Amino acid sequence: xxxxxxxxxxxxxxxxxxxxxxxxxxxxxxxxxxxxxxxxxxxxxxxxxxxxxxxxxxxxxxxxxxxxxxxxxxxxxxxxxxxxxxxxxxxxxxxxxxxxxxxxxxxxxxxxxxxxxxxxxxxxxxxxxxxxxxxxxxxxxxxxxxxxxxxxxxxxxxxxxxxxxxxxxxxxxxxxxxxxxxxxxxxxxxxxxxxxxxxxxxxxxxxxxxxxxxxxxxxxxxxxxxxxxxxxxxxxxxxxxxxxxxxxxxxxxxxxxxxxxxxxxxxxxxxxxxxxxxxxxxxxxxxxxxxxxxxxxxxxxxxxxxxxxxxxxxxxxxxxxxxxxxxxxxxxxxxxxxxxxxxxxxxxxxxxxxxxxxxxxxxxxxxxxxxxxxx
Numbered sequence: 001x002x003x004x005x006x007x008x009x010x011x012x013x014x015x016x017x018x019x020x021x022x023x024x025x026x027x028x029x030x031x032x033x034x035x036x037x038x039x040x041x042x043x044x045x046x047x048x049x050x051x052x053x054x055x056x057x058x059x060x061x062x063x064x065x066x067x068x069x070x071x072x073x074x075x076x077x078x079x080x081x082x083x084x085x086x087x088x089x090x091x092x093x094x095x096x097x098x099x100x101x102x103x104x105x106x107x108x109x110x111x112x113x114x115x116x117x118x119x120x121x122x123x124x125x126x127x128x129x130x131x132x133x134x135x136x137x138x139x140x141x142x143x144x145x146x147x148x149x150x151x152x153x154x155x156x157x158x159x160x161x162x163x164x165x166x167x168x169x170x171x172x173x174x175x176x177x178x179x180x181x182x183x184x185x186x187x188x189x190x191x192x193x194x195x196x197x198x199x200x201x202x203x204x205x206x207x208x209x210x211x212x213x214x215x216x217x218x219x220x221x222x223x224x225x226x227x228x229x230x231x232x233x234x235x236x237x238x239x240x241x242x243x244x245x246x247x248x249x250x251x252x253x254x255x256x257x258x259x260x261x262x263x264x265x266x267x268x269x270x271x272x273x274x275x276x277x278x279x280x281x282x283x284x285x286x287x288x289x290x291x292x293x294x295x296x297x298x299x300x301x302x303x304x305x306x307x308x309x310x311x312x313x314x315x316x317x318x319x320x321x322x323x324x325x326x327x328x329x330x331x332x333x334x335x336x337x338x339x340x341x342x343x344x345x346x347x348x349x350x351x352x353x354x355x356x357x358x359x360x361x362x363x364x365x366x367x368x369x370x371x372x373x374x375x
Contacts, residue, residue, distance in 0.1 A: 036071040057171045076129045113175040128163035165326030191301030196232045201302035209296035218271035224361040225264040237299045248288040259283040260335040262364040313362035320351045330366035338363040
């Protein structure tokens with residue numbers, strides 16, 4: 001009889017343990033599920049700003065009617081990573097109720113870069129796992145994408161890029177990185193100390209070209225354009241030779257090479273008349289080009305090397321390009337492709353016209369069809 005009682009007690013104990021276990025497990029799952037909901041996430045005062053940004057994104061509202069909730073992007077789907085992310089999120093609760101670290105718009109902006117870098121690092125560590133739970137290269141219909149998007153997706157797949165490298169601002173505003181204006185001032189300062197006997201010089205900003213025998217404008221020359229010095233007759237005054245190419249039908253524009261739409265100067269009517277020109281020849285597309293030479297005077301600071309300009313361009317790339325996506329190597333596009341790409345991407349930022357010109361020249365000087373020239 002006692003044996004039967006012990007069996008019965010064991011069975012009852014196991015049953016109670018199972019019920020309790022299921023209750024604890026079920027309660028834990030329910031709690032994890034509830035605390036992963038968008039409603040719970042945005043219940044904190046500090047989440048009002050990111051929630052407003054999210055509401056303006058394609059992940060909140062789109063033509064397909066598919067909405068990605070907070071957890072879809074911020075909580076990895078695998079069990080271990082899921083639990084670790086939930087544990088790590090306890091710091092958010094601490095800062096919400098204890099420190100008030102980002103409880104005002106000003107505080108939020110002050111910490112936006114730090115918070116973004118933390119999230120981006122997490123995405124890079126798990127190869128953008130949450131992105132890939134919805135998006136895969138295999139499921140993409142690249143013919144339905146824009147040409148540039150399809151090309152970048154192929155590049156990313158071939159080079160092992162992860163989603164977050166190019167889609168940092170997809171649901172929330174990317175941090176605004178301030179450009180140190182003193183960097184350009186340093187360029188100009190260096191240009192003011194260029195030796196008078198330099199054989200070849202380069203403008204650091206658009207520069208006026210003046211006729212040799214009169215105070216008449218011949219046009220302007222773009223930053224980074226090579227100018228051969230014929231004579232130096234003053235502290236900044238030089239007589240220079242500009243070599244380039246014209247395309248028939250656009251004679252006011254000077255290009256760096258035949259068939260390459262890298263603009264190096266713009267000519268006035270007087271400038272066009274002052275050219276020394278060769279005969280036209282057709283490129284592979286049937287456009288007619290001719291080489292030209294223009295002799296003119298300049299009186300503004302110039303550099304004798306492009307090295308500091310390219311260093312400055314790298315800074316511009318880091319501030320205006322790499323903040324939103326991974327660096328795109330200059331030799332990824334051709335000279336002709338970089339012009340419209342840089343222009344279209346620059347329009348999405350607050351980069352100045354002068355800085356965009358320097359950045360475009362940098363990309364075109366190092367494009368894949370001229371990269372060998374830099375070796």
